[in-house]
Amino acid sequence: MSNNLLVTILLSVLVYREATAATNRTFPDYFKFGIATASYQVEGAWNEDGKGENIWDHLCHTNPTFVDNGDNGDIACDSYHKYKEDVALLKDLGVDYYRFSLSWSRIIPLGLAGSPVNQAGIDYYKSLIQELGDNGIEPMVTIFHWDLPETLQEFGGFPNPELEEHFAYYARVVFENLGDSVTYWTTFNEPLQTCHQGYSTGTMAPGYKSSGLAEYKCAHTLIKAHAKAYHIYDEEFRPQQQGYVGIVADTTWFEPASDSDADQEAAERALQFNYGWYINAVVNGNYPAVMIERIDERSKQQGFETSRLPKFTEEEIEYIKGTHDYLAINAYTTVYAQAKEETDPTVVSYESDLNVDTFIDESWEQSASSWLRVVPWGLRNLLNWLSKTYNHPEIFVTENGVSDLGGLDDDRRINFYQEYLSNVLEAILDDGVNVTRYTAWSLMDNFEWARGYTEKFGMYSVNFDNPGRPRTPKASASYYAQVIASRCLVDTCE
Template sequence: MEYLYILCLLAPCYATLNNKKFPDDFMFGTATSSYQVEGAWNEDGKGENIWDRLLHTNPNFTVNGDNGDITCNSYHKYKEDVALVKELNVTHYRFSLAWARILPNGHVDQINEAGVQYYKNLITELRANNIEPLVTIYHWDLPQTLQDEGGWPSSDIVDRYADYARLCFSLFGEDVKYWMTFNEPKEFCLQGYGEGTNAPGIKESGTGEYLCAHHVLKAHAKAWHIYEEEFRPTQNGQVGIVLDTNWYEPATDSAEDEIASDTKLQFVFGWYAHPIFKGDYPEVMKNNIQRRSLAQGYAVSRLPEFTPEEIEYVKGTADFLGLNTYSSMLVQPRKYTDVSAMGSEYDSEVEEWYDDSWPKGASPWLVVTPWGIQKLLRWIKNEYNNPRTIITENGYSDYDGTLDDVDRINYIQQYLSGIRDAMDEDGVNVFGYTVWTLIDNLEWVFGFTNKFGLYNVDFNSPNRTRTAKKSVGVYQNIIRTRCLVDDCIDS
């Protein structure tokens, strides 16, 4: 394997990489999610989920009509995937449980033993190879039966999720020490129940995403309390949540643009982080949405309210923060505010855009701005009292899955350098980093056209052959040396 740092091919890049070693206990890993890699969509008793239903009834929803029916076939190839994880020499592997594979109808009255055994086998295989499993309980794939009952905008979902989480802790908790209740709730609430661009495809901007988020936060808190009271004394694990955000860079150094940056971060990240780490929604969210709701003719704010008891129940329910971040955007106050416009984007009253000069990945939302990750980590530290944080997703997409993935190598090295800078210069409490993703997989509505993997997957082969890209060797070397450059100094 070639370990050469194919550094930036842009001369200045090498000089800017941090030259301090990562701490010996810093965790390096990689990740996948159930719907994106498992396949076997209706095998061994698995129930239908909202992505199954959406893409089977509306194949044009994704590029080329791609879906997760087979995708990487990891359900049958999990041992091969664990071997790849082992080859990387990472400390941890983050994956998600498919709710409908464990509970086909979403309820705990019907447990699918074959699905349970699959995850037990996967966890056993990881443990046998000294790989720490980081388990996401929910990564976007709600059982269709629960969507038929109202989905995330329905208050009933809180107890259904709590039942499911309790079962997961009971089934797998002896071998799992890191739990994440949700992956990117902002995305599945906003896109699934607001804009309608992800499953289940419901368009209720301005109301749907807020109801979804409100119930997600209550469900998260309930799961944390269940673990705290029923499982932590014997299992000694940790429960966190994975939140995602860009860094929002002020377009100028004006006070107005600085305020716009903070406002956007509160509407995107604080929406979920504030109730968990500080109690209740951010003030700017409550004020903006109430003012706009009243102007639109609503009697009360479209943003649901927590009771004082709920505020206290949700507050403090994270042992660590999982952070997914890839890109940055420029922001300024929205020049022309349409008070009738619905949706969290309009409620923030902030305008956002990408600078055309920033390098881009295949995904339309991915731009290469490694300077943004240090600023974001610094903001999170200052806003939320420096929570213990692991980067649970960060990576680069291309179109062809090339094995000579120099752009991905550059991206990973530069973002890791920004993280190390934040740890060194700002004292940010980051304990790990996770590359998205282990293998090329189904990138949601972009199908198989956006490839993030360290390993190429041949989707034209019945065997879904995996092949290492150049980034594998570079990541292996980073983990082995804990360095981003040839000559590191101790931290």
């Protein structure tokens, strides 16, 4: 990317920094509202009806101190048994679609290509999809959301190139068995977290720490696995099923700390090392140029014979390029990005390869999650950046939400949705960004990974002390239902 184009993109998205009142305009008729969960976070039934062990089962059982309070997802929200009740909640909200994920180990207990399929797992998801259809709710299905079968992790997990074929087998099984009732698919949710937190920082399962090495191998396999699944659908299933396939990536919005060229370049580099790491590949066939150049050069300085960033062959670049029917973004928060002096070239790590300082404005509202500050204008800037960087694609917001510590009167969550959705609508109406879907996170309080049940993102409260796991609507559920029904964020719209 030329410096002139970089400056044009950044200056065009730097104009939205001030908080504004919620807009009184209405969402377009084509715009759809949804809400999301993920299998390990809500299903429970961790070893029932033939389900195999996944990496979160294994980690929680073998290292209970990894998760706050020793929590685990053995029962979670018990959605495996209470899915009809969950669909009734979705019906009350009035959502157009429900984004949920499949458990690989529930469908293929061993995870291995060619290994037996668990019919009980298939039947569970068929029943859930049928219940959604009977209530006029579209399923939006994520094939993988962080819960790799433990058997595959014992073979090395995603850094092992063999995972491409195992995932392809799994994806084909899913398309064959569920595809007649599903129009929208996502292959992977937040691969950045799968690879960076799973194999670099070790803060997510499987908990490995190999920064600047294993995470790049993980991403390489995962991107090729995505492309393989996309082509399987495109060639074998799309003619009959007429569906759409994408991948869900996430990023923080990196706001340049100043108008200096150095800070603007640092912000752009951070975006490319986060979102672009995966999406530049599926759009253009390869990693962002800035990643390739920096990691190649640093690897050379460190004495590696080849770059720590694996290379796609020319054939692979052509195969991966264009493997998306829409672009998706999970977005929550914002930081400022600032240039910094180059780090010691002998240090092998993702952070050193990136080499950007980040900081926050302490006046930004703090959620219950240490990483999540409430910065609504950051989402509008991010949507504009996506649109300009990737040639104005159709964009789905596939996760957006805020955490608290519990309670039914969650006015702060209502304010969050009102302000963030205002910025989505302004991006559509004022900036011409083609956003067509918005997905709130989350339907109900659930297992929040390493934070267990201490942080609450749901519109419905779940009593985890009660074996029945009763759900109770919060004030935000009523607000979101009102927004969906009226397509308006305030009491009266134009």
